Every structure is written in C-alpha cells, then in structure tokens.
Amino acid sequence: MSAESEDGQLAAAVLDEYMRGFQERNPQLRVFSAHLHMDEATPHLHIDFVPFTTGSKRGLDTRVSLKQALAAQGFKGGTRGDTEWSQWVRSEKEQLAAVMERHGIEWEDKGTHDKHLSVLDFKKEQRAKEIAELEAVKAKKQGQVEQQEQRLKELAPAVRNMEQLAAQFSDDPERILPEPGPLESAKSYREKKAKPLLAKIVKVLRSLYRAYVELKGKYERLQGDYGREREGNERLSDRLQEVKLENKALRGTVADFE
Numbered sequence: 158m159s160a161e162s163e164d165g166q167l168a169a170a171v172l173d174e175y176m177r178g179f180q181e182r183n184p185q186l187r188v189f190s191a192h193l194h195m196d197e198a199t200p201h202l203h204i205d206f207v208p209f210t211t212g213s214k215r216g217l218d219t220r221v222s223l224k225q226a227l228a229a230q231g232f233k234g235g236t237r238g239d240t241e242w243s244q245w246v247r248s249e250k251e252q253l254a255a256v257m258e259r260h261g262i263e264w265e266d267k268g269t270h271d272k273h274l275s276v277l278d279f280k281k282e283q284r285a286k287e288i289a290e291l292e293a294v295k296a297k298k299q300g301q302v303e304q305q306e307q308r309l310k311e312l313a314p315a316v317r318n319m320e321q322l323a324a325q326f327s328d329d330p331e332r333i334l335p336e337p338g339p340l341e342s343a344k345s346y347r348e349k350k351a352k353p354l355l356a357k358i359v360k361v362l363r364s365l366y367r368a369y370v371e372l373k374g375k376y377e378r379l380q381g382d383y384g385r386e387r388e389g390n391e392r393l394s395d396r397l398q399e400v401k402l403e404n405k406a407l408r409g410t411v412a413d414f415e
Contacts, residue, residue, distance in 0.1 A: 305382055
C-alpha cells in the first residue's frame with residue numbers, strides 16, 4: 158500500500174486507535190514517545206517506553222524491570238518459548254486485531270515471521286537442520302545399500318550355478334559320449350554320435366560361458382557399487398556424529414550463558 162492511499166489512511170486510523178488505549182492497557186510501561194510514521198511506503202508506529210516496577214524491598218522503591226513490569230500486569234512466564242514478553246506480544250497483537258476488525262480488516266497470520274535468534278541459537282538451529290538433512294541422506298543411502306545387498310544375494314546363487322554347469326560340461330568326454338552300438342564302425346560312431354554331441358556340447362558351453370562372463374561382470378560391478386555406497390554411508394555417519402557432538406557442545410555453551 159501507499160501511505161497516502163485510501164488503504165494507507167485506514168491503516169493510520171487503526172494504529173492511532175490502537176495507540177490511544179496502549180498506556181491504559183499497560184500501566185507499568187511508561188510511554189515517553191510515540192510516533193506514527195507516514196513518510197514511507199507503509200504507515201507504522203514507533204512506541205518508546207520504560208518498564209518499571211514498584212514496591213521493591215531492596216534499594217529504590219521504583220525500579221526498571223521489564224520482567225517484573227509485565228508480571229505485575231498478569232503475564233507469568235513459563236517455558237523458554239513462553240516468556241512474559243512473548244505472552245505480552247501476543248496480547249498486544251490481539252488488541253491490534255480487535256481494532257482492525259472494528260474497521261473491517263481481518264488479520265491473516267501467514268506464519269512467515271521468524272523470531273530473532275542469538276548467534277548460538279542460530280548455530281544450534283542450523284546444526285539441527287544439518288542433522289535432519291544428514292539423517293535423511295543416510296537413510297536413503299542405507300536403503301540403497303540394502304538394495305545392493307539383496308541384489309548381490311540374488312545373483313550369488315546364479316553365479317555358483319553357472320560355475321557348476323560349466324564344470325560339468327567341461328568334464329572328461331568319455332563320461333559324456335554314448336556307448337557305440339553292436340557292430341558299429343568307428344567312422345559311423347564318430348560321424349553320427351560323437352561329432353553331433355561334441356558340437357552340441359561346445360555350443361552349450363559357449364552359451365554358458367558368455368552368460369557366466371556377463372553375470373560375473375554384473376556381479377563384480379554390483380560389488381563395486383555396494384562398496385562405494387557403504388563407504389559413502391560410513392562417511393555420512395562420521396559427519397553426522399561430528400554434527401551431533403558440535404550441537405551438544407553448542408547446547409552446553411548456551412546453558413553456560415544462561
């Protein structure tokens with residue numbers, strides 16, 4: 158929007174109405190400056206205040222304290238993600254949303270705002286993301302390794318069977334050739350029985366050998382792929398362990414600072 162447009166003027170009216178009730182809602186936040194900026198693309202409000210608490214038992218009766226000021230207004234912090242400040246911010250957003258609704262504007266929370274992180278928290282968040290990514294890659298690699306292992310298991314018996322068949326057909330010809338018939342000449346036996354049988358054996362052997370060589374090559378390639386996958390998986394496991402240790406150290410550092 159433009160600050161001078163109709164929507165810009167409406168936004169300015171919403172912010173002005175919101176600001177008129179700010180001090181009343183927040184008696185422990187002493188406002189000393191408030192400016193509605195209309196000199197940029199979008200109207201926006203700057204509020205400067207001093208948070209204070211009274212009735213202190215030590216030192217000055219009135220002291221500067223955001224935590225105590227918000228606590229006095231009913232905001233009690235719980236977990237790290239649910240502090241007095243975060244509760245107060247949500248409450249003020251609800252107040253602003255109520256003003257907007259009176260002017261016919263519905264709040265749409267896109268969930269695109271990321272809170273500001275300290276350097277250590279940012280590193281922890283990045284390490285957590287890296288761990289998640291590495292876990293996903295590791296799981297994928299593990300699946301590939303398992304597939305390769307299964308294929309190797311399926312191929313291994315076939316290779317062994319090929320070796321056995323080749324060994325059987327490479328045996329002593331006397332154990333394979335049929336016995337000659339009664340009164341059968343050597344020439345007739347050689348031409349009618351021996352040569353056709355040997356030719357058939359040679360043909361089968363060549364076919365078996367080609368299949369064996371092809372299968373063995375495939376088996377060896379799979380073994381190589383499997384080895385590379387395992388090495389990659391081991392490297393990922395090492396890196397994952399490093400990142401986990403680094404994340405643990407960062408958590409310890411954050412705990413020390415806290």
